[in-house]
Amino acid sequence: MQLAPGLHRIGNDIVAAHLLVTAEGITLVDAALPGHYADLRRELDALGRPVTDIRGIVLTHGDSDHIGFAERLRGEVGIPVYVGAEDADRARGAKPPATPRDPMKLGPTIGFAAYGLRKGMVRIPPLKEVVPVADGDVLDLPGAPVVIGMPGHSPGSIAVLAPALRAVFVGDELTTRHVLTGVEGPQPAPFTDDQHDSSVSLGKLRGLDVDWVIPGHGAPWRGGPDALIDAYRAAEAARV
Structure with missing residues (x-):
């Protein structure tokens, strides 16, 4: 599905991965589930x-529903897989807390x-x-994706900024559709290691010159990050 050129x-909206498509090749952001x-x-x-044509896979974090088919592409085609250093063990199969x-x-x-x-969630091969x-x-x-460190959902969570496409991928640092409640709109994501750190990390997105903020779960957010963060803060406050 094309979101933009x-x-x-x-x-x-339950689980998604994304492709950055250029004339020189393709970058895959996250690898969803094996299926x-x-x-x-x-x-x-x-x-x-x-x-x-896929030159690399960039994981926003190492959770199982983001590494999906990454090992298949790495093993069969030799495509390298990039992940935040603090999530390397998680992507290689270490059990999260x-x-x-x-x-x-x-x-x-x-x-x-x-x-x-x-x-195929029950059989996800580790990297x-x-x-x-x-x-x-x-x-x-x-x-030319840029890594933004976003610890919180997991220690090595990152956002992936694609300046040429005016998009930033935030993984599970937030969600726009809670998979366990069905509630839509920007809000804290479930299965988060440290919600306080996750909330603080979102501040790094303020002021980014992008048209898309794209989570791993839920609808892509069309518009700048400031309004999204404001909506997130309101949802966060309502949960307290």
């Missing part, structure tokens, strides 16, 4: 691009679980090799 989405590999191939076929209990509603939670099962990245790194990949 050069900016494509696979998946849906999204077929969606990726369909998107590439529609673009008339081979999978070998228990997180505080999140609000949930039965219907959306069952829907999330059922979708995950259909897309065997990763390339650690840090805040401020400009990656030598199509679209």
Whole structure:
């Protein structure tokens, strides 16, 4: 699905990954779930691009629903996988810590679980090799993505800024659709290691000159980050 020229989405508001498409090649941001590999191939076929045009995969963090088919592309095609240094072990299969209990509603939670099962959530191969990245790194990949350190959801969470596409990908540092409640709009994401740090990290997005703020779960936000953060703060305050 094309969001804008050069900016494509696979998946849906439950789980998504994104492609930065340039003449020189493609950068994949996150790898969703294993079953999204077929969606990726369909998107590439529609673009008339081979999978070998993907030059790198940049993970916003190392959680299982973001590493999905990354090891398949790394192992079969040799595509490097980049992840925040503090999440390298998580991407390689280390068990994340228990997180505080999140609000949930039965219907959306069952829907999330059922979708995950259909897309292979129970069997997600960990990465065997990763390339650690840090805040401020400009990656030598199509679209010249810039790494913004965003600890909170996980220690190594990052945002991925694509200046040429006027987009920033924020992973699970926030969500615009809570997978456990179905509530829509900017808000804290579930399964967050440290909600306080996550909230503080969002301040790094203020003032970015972008048209899109794109989470891993929920609808892409069309507009600048300041209004999104204000809406997030309101939702955050309502939860207290």
